[in-house]
Amino acid sequence: MKYNTSTIPEDMIERAFKGHIDQEDALELVSSNPHELLTLADKLRYETIGDDVTYIVNRNINFTDRCIGTCKFCAFKEKSSYLFTPSQIMDRVVDAVNLGATEVCIQGGLLNNIDLGFYLDILDLIRPKYPDLHIHAFSPMEVYHAANLSGISVKEALSTLKKHGLDTMPGTAAEILSERVRELVCPDKITTDEWIDVVTTAHKLDIPTTSTMMYGHIETLEERIDHMFTIRSIQDKTGKFTEFVPLPFMPYNNPLGAQMLNSGQYMVSGTSDLKMHALARIIFHNRLNNIQASWVKLGKKMAQFALQCGANDLGGTLMEEKISKSAGSKHGEFISTDEFEWMIHDAGRNPVKRNTVYERI
Template sequence: MDRRIPDDLIERAYQGKNTKEDARLLLQTPPFELFRFADELRALAVGDEVTYVVNRNINFTSRCVGTCGFCAFRDNKGYILSLEEILARVREAASAKATEVCIQGGLLPDVGLDFYQGIVEAIKAEWPEMHVHAFSPMEVYHAAHISGITVKEALSRLKKSGLDTMPGTAAEILSDRVREIICPSKLRTGEWIEVVRQAHATGIPTTATMMYGHVETPEERIEHILTVREIQRETGGITEFVPLPFMPYNNPIGEKMIREGRYATPGTEDLKIYAISRILLHTHVENIQTSWVKLGKKLAQFALHCGANDLGGTLMEESISKSAGANNGELLSAEELEWMIHGAGRVPKERNTLYRGVNKLAVSGRKKAAGYGTLQ
């Protein structure tokens, strides 16, 4: 049986018109043939630069009224950061030359939009140039409901307060069948899509994520990626796509999987997800981000040869993945990220949240003459 990628599928990929049937064929393609083609499309779309952002995660509370079965972070006797504590973390990020703070937290009962606006306004008052990348579609939906206003109005108020972009998290798998199993109290697929569309219409770009490797089928993964493609075709507001492997530790969904003899996704399967994402999203979403927190540094580095072109952020403080069993650290310096990029044979570039270049390279500008970060 010939398992090479058919010529007509390749042509549709170049045009950004791959179908579900094409995606099914890609799943059957030998891994390194798939990786090679995804890498070819990556080079065509974005060249040899690999980007990263100097940022800090701030998870302002571990308390949550949600019931997500995959969550190991929720603790209803846990912490809530005061505004002063949040600002102290932003101050540390600014001192470390971060250009972005990424702010998310659990869903607090009876906490409406004023709370979220207050965070953004306080940050912008002291650091007007700091990019505020904050609040998932679920958080915006929840805040709007508590405040008795529409999602459109909530987004408009957040924009006026200074919100720059939103993380496209809470997507998990965009299938109501899956969501009924893993997050029954979370917003439905159509509601997530509508919040994201409304954000784009309000002038708030978002990322898009996919948490895979739990109860979804390969078909549902494909449909998720194609849904992201359709949103992007309509709005153009997605800055990057971020596949996130499920961490099956310290949470009910994962514990059930492990009892059944299923564990975290194999590395080859992770890399195939990156490759298929690049192929299906070609000409639509330029940037495919790999997660060094989820994959580990070496597999994330190899993902740069499987369609990915972005290593995400330095993070400085990462709590959610760590609580679910990720053991790859909470912080990487810009220097180490650039070391990884050079080691993959690519050109590092610090970016801001909107993928515009900032500053000089942490490594190349100071140490390239000494051979630092190059393969010998």
């Protein structure tokens, strides 16, 4: 792609500050001079959030790697063929709380014999013992699957989960919200419309969610932008997304990645990663304040640099992260609060510990 030699037009910059960027603008911005794009995003970040950079002390608990799904990008499925019982999950929750976690993020694969009851058993163990611990759990795909197995609606499933202690949901299983892409990379997964329905239903029930985008595989630039504008449209209606997390695809140890690498296609570049974070900041300006740089996906150094390109959050300590590691990430499974604070100070920013819904601790 050739970059334009001219600067970003003044009227486009004005629209960016007003939060009026459209899809045509976004396409033009992403092909503009990278330095100017990243600088614009950084200015919007400062206007929105100032110089605070947030992080959370949390633990990821992936309760099974068994899954009936056929996602071609998955490198996690059946690595060890394990399934934690609710009590084994609870043991990990206890460890996390003892290490200072304010959140546990619980997700797993899909099984034909795991209906809503399994998820309720998990919540019923955690909530009475830890009434103040934030339970961030169960992707839209898991909720949809459990509701179907249990013979109830998504709304009823979500209402029941909330009653038993669910606080928020991960906005995963989104990948790219394009039916063309989904048919090729995850044909058995929920459709774009089904994902939107689960998420908007959660929002209506006052269950906030995150939002994500897994990019850098077979999607087009236009499809990435369409995805972000779909998220923006939902946010305009519900206001219940807490953050947006661009997630570069990890191409190792999975069929989709092998197909790419064999055809001479490489991982998404560092420049493209930074541009996606910058573009997210510009597209979501005045709507969704928190753009997260995933240190697991980007690496610690690139995530730190993303703080100069529109990002204002570094995610969580995680304590146990298996999915990205299975796909070839070499950036570790845990980061300490001391290292987070050092990274943020070194970037010239103010470290702030937060909870799941971005309240300062």
